[in-house]
Amino acid sequence: MNVYQLNTSLPFSSPDLSVMAASKQLINVQAMSLRLAFLSAMDEKLQHLDITINRADQVFRDELRNVFVILDTTHLAPIDTKIQQIKDSDRLTAAQQQRGIDLLNQEKMRIIATVITSIQKGARSISRGADDISAINLKLKDGTLHTTLQNRINTLTQKNAGLNVQLSNIVDDRRTLSEAIKVFEKYNIADLFKDTLPTAAELGALNIEMPEIAAIQLAAGRLEKLLEHVSRTLNYVDLINERDKLRNRYNALTTQSRDIDAEINTLIDQSNQLMGLANVEQTKTVWVQEAQKVAKSFQIFLGSNSNDVLLDENFSQHLVQLKAYVHSFYTVTRTL
Structure with a gap:
């Protein structure tokens, strides 16, 4: 059961993974079953789409898993607690406090850099895969053929x-x-x-x-x-x-x-193939829209956290929100 609830101040949008899976499956099936010999160029595009969506879907899931795992294993709260303890300590001099805070912030920045890099890579890779799919146009130039x-x-x-x-x-x-x-x-x-x-x-x-x-x-x-x-x-x-x-x-x-x-x-068969092709075009768009929800949400997170706020509490809050967002629609089953 998912214990995380999506309640965030950032405008994240959750994808429907079941819709994405169904869309990919339909495209895979249609790529094998549609008979488009009378439209050889479209047949080539359809086969290309089949390969492209398989690749993009795998990248999407790999990147989502990577971000999920790194968010699940990233814990900034203990570092923030130590920093606060140093600030509240009466036994440390100001210089000692600053040195301790600087060391902890360096550790925090290393962790944050790893998180940011993973999210940047995820946003970029998912968006690129969606763009590759969008670039495959299955719409007929002659809209009157049907x-x-x-x-x-x-x-x-x-x-x-x-x-x-x-x-x-x-x-x-x-x-x-x-x-x-x-x-x-x-x-x-x-x-x-x-x-x-x-x-x-x-x-x-x-x-x-x-x-x-x-x-x-x-x-x-x-x-x-x-x-x-x-x-x-x-x-x-x-x-x-x-x-x-x-x-x-x-x-x-x-x-x-x-x-x-x-x-x-x-x-009649050709007419049915055209309707099937149109359905693939619509289904392709659905997959892209769902995938872009994740890419754009990652980009929103990145855009809301410039370098000068990475160490303040807003970033930690945003990171918690991003974690809740990912957990709202995705989980990893671990095999013991």
């Missing part, structure tokens, strides 16, 4: 819907013609009516059942509609030829529809 892809998807989807209607009509037409052909074959009457399609009366005279007569009549009407540009009398051969043409047309349109489906799927 819209262009979506418009193309909509156009192809509409086209495919039209093809599906045509295919449905062809299936119905072929079924109608095939049913009539079955009647011709069943009663072996193709040669009898090779020049022209039979009328209902002619079929009735052959004792053909009414549903079958209706099938031929329906096919004759459908054939006239399909071959409306043909001026001659339609016959059984026309029935056969048109059925075969419909089959070939159906196969051709099916191939065309499959090709369109494949293109739509490719475009």
Whole structure:
């Protein structure tokens, strides 16, 4: 349990380490899963970001640990107590008091210098890592690409819907013609009516059942509609030829529809990859913002403690505040 509470006069800002970890993980996953062959430059940037955030995250944690440890092992209060005891002593001369205070201040300055150096290095390294990540721009110069892809998807989807209607009509037409052909074959009457399609009366005279007569009549009407540009009398051969043409047309349109489906799927995938890329850009920014909270807080501490105040009580108070700040979001588990 963290016994330190963040209650400081300095404007420190605590990062959310869980958010940083989740952001890094998402970027690592997306770097492996996003397929950006259609945007090779962005793919290279994404791989570079993956490497950069891994390095920056490790530096962030190393520097944070170093600062944590040095703050945890730095104790100025005993030195301050000794200095105060010397000042309050009646048995020491003024010269002895000054010499003792000077020696303790020298020791205090050595400790402070080590602390300052560690914090400076931490602020500089963390900020540099965040800047390296920020410099990798995953935003597309052409902001309309996603819209262009979506418009193309909509156009192809509409086209495919039209093809599906045509295919449905062809299936119905072929079924109608095939049913009539079955009647011709069943009663072996193709040669009898090779020049022209039979009328209902002619079929009735052959004792053909009414549903079958209706099938031929329906096919004759459908054939006239399909071959409306043909001026001659339609016959059984026309029935056969048109059925075969419909089959070939159906196969051709099916191939065309499959090709369109494949293109739509490719475009949808590319659109999804673009959304994933945009998500990585946002996630990258989140990681940077959280890391910069630590770097800026370290810089605030450094900026609030110039050389002429390092030995006064304000510095000691600020150091306690910085320690409480780091403990508010970070801890080190020691293995015994």
